[in-house]
Amino acid sequence: MRKLKNRRYPGSWFLAIPLLALMTSGRLSSEASGGNGRPFPGLDTSHTFIRYGENHLQFFGQPAPWNQALEKLSAVLLNGTGTFHFVHMGGSHVQAGMLTDRLRARLGSLVSDAEGERGLIFPYKLADTNSPSSIKVNYSGTWVGKRIALSSDSCRWGLSGISVLTYDSLASLKLWTYNRDSANYLFDRVTLFSPFDSLSMEVQVEGGQEQPWLPGQPWRTYTFSQPKDTLNIRFLRRDSTMAYFNLQGLYLGHDRPGISYHTIGVNGAGTAGYLRCTDLVSQFGELRPDLVVFGIGVNDANVPASDFDAGAFEARYDSLINRIQVHNPETAFLFITNNDTWYGKAANPNGESVRQAMYNLARRHNAAVFDFYAIMGGKASIKKWHQAGLAQRDKIHLTRAGYELQADLMYAAFAEALGNYLDLNYKTQIK
Numbered sequence: 001m002r003k004l005k006n007r008r009y010p011g012s013w014f015l016a017i018p019l020l021a022l023m024t025s026g027r028l029s030s031e032a033s034g035g036n037g038r039p040f041p042g043l044d045t046s047h048t049f050i051r052y053g054e055n056h057l058q059f060f061g062q063p064a065p066w067n068q069a070l071e072k073l074s075a076v077l078l079n080g081t082g083t084f085h086f087v088h089m090g091g092s093h094v095q096a097g098m099l100t101d102r103l104r105a106r107l108g109s110l111v112s113d114a115e116g117e118r119g120l121i122f123p124y125k126l127a128d129t130n131s132p133s134s135i136k137v138n139y140s141g142t143w144v145g146k147r148i149a150l151s152s153d154s155c156r157w158g159l160s161g162i163s164v165l166t167y168d169s170l171a172s173l174k175l176w177t178y179n180r181d182s183a184n185y186l187f188d189r190v191t192l193f194s195p196f197d198s199l200s201m202e203v204q205v206e207g208g209q210e211q212p213w214l215p216g217q218p219w220r221t222y223t224f225s226q227p228k229d230t231l232n233i234r235f236l237r238r239d240s241t242m243a244y245f246n247l248q249g250l251y252l253g254h255d256r257p258g259i260s261y262h263t264i265g266v267n268g269a270g271t272a273g274y275l276r277c278t279d280l281v282s283q284f285g286e287l288r289p290d291l292v293v294f295g296i297g298v299n300d301a302n303v304p305a306s307d308f309d310a311g312a313f314e315a316r317y318d319s320l321i322n323r324i325q326v327h328n329p330e331t332a333f334l335f336i337t338n339n340d341t342w343y344g345k346a347a348n349p350n351g352e353s354v355r356q357a358m359y360n361l362a363r364r365h366n367a368a369v370f371d372f373y374a375i376m377g378g379k380a381s382i383k384k385w386h387q388a389g390l391a392q393r394d395k396i397h398l399t400r401a402g403y404e405l406q407a408d409l410m411y412a413a414f415a416e417a418l419g420n421y422l423d424l425n426y427k428t429q430i431k
Helices: 016-024 064-079 098-108 280-287 310-325 350-364 381-387 400-425
Strands: 057-059 083-090 119-121 135-140 143-147 162-166 170-177 187-193 202-205 219-228 231-236 245-247 249-253 258-265 291-295 332-336 368-370
Touching: 057 400, 064 083, 064 258, 064 332, 064 400, 083 098, 083 280, 098 258, 098 400, 119 258, 187 202, 187 231, 187 280, 249 280, 280 310, 310 350, 332 350, 350 368, 368 400
Parallel strands: 083 258, 083 291, 291 332, 332 368
Antiparallel strands: 057 368, 119 249, 135 170, 143 162, 162 245, 170 231, 187 219, 187 249, 202 231
């Protein structure tokens, strides 16, 4: 295992000196500093069953991908220049949005004058499934959802792993998203991910100017002369050759500096499901990820111990990483080990197998690991999380309080890693 620095400052979950330097530079917001010199307020450390001392990012292999990612993130924080793109992939833990909305808010609060894009979203309401509360949708027409987790579903999927299709001659979509202050995110461009094949219906984006498009390209981008906070789209059948529209996701963007936290989550999805996404390779290039956060594994592990093949699990991850790297060869990767879960009437023994597989993958791909399985307390710890109101009765999913605590733990681990990097590389500047 490789560490970014040989020592840690006292306090296992944050590094005060480098982040205090960010505060004195004037680029950190008062929320990030907590107003009292602490770089991260409000971490709940009251649960005795949580192993707070293990709440770190662990780094493996060659340092180049992560050094590059942390250098770019430092530029956003220290200078307010450039952008940094997270992409977080998973199953229902990500689709629900409680974990990722909290992480987006925490990371976004670091810089007071450089809010990032809302980024990649999916209008889950059209698929008649649960959605992050920060995504609001009104629509007309009949839409049918298709997701990679269901073997009975079949369609051409993109990077989101879920599609909604309409065959209505007059369908529409109105969409807006909230930030941490309950204000709408602004955007001056939108990218629609779709096959845009010969059967696709016509798209009208209200106020949008379509940008040049190459035939066969599974997305189209529209720009706006002024920033907008609400998106209105109509889908029209102009003639009999236009049969349907397949919406694979949307990207609400702008070119201002900041941190963007894109999310890709599908209920029930595992590694095999994401390999069904035909347009994932080309569309991932549009996200330009600096860091891909992998939280895929709970559904892979939700089988009898005799049916879980760790080697095949790793091979599927290898394939997914290779596809992402086609257009993003310098991307850094972070693996989140499974939370402990229940299978049947006992703790799922596959949690430890997934954990070991992710360590193997991290060594192979110069990646990092956030060992949530160990941090939360290891095997059977989900029962204690449930008793504390942090996990749901199914002992697979967390409650809102549990997801928000996980997000706070991850944010603290990021803050520590960034602090270590800054301390190692910016000592002269800090003095």
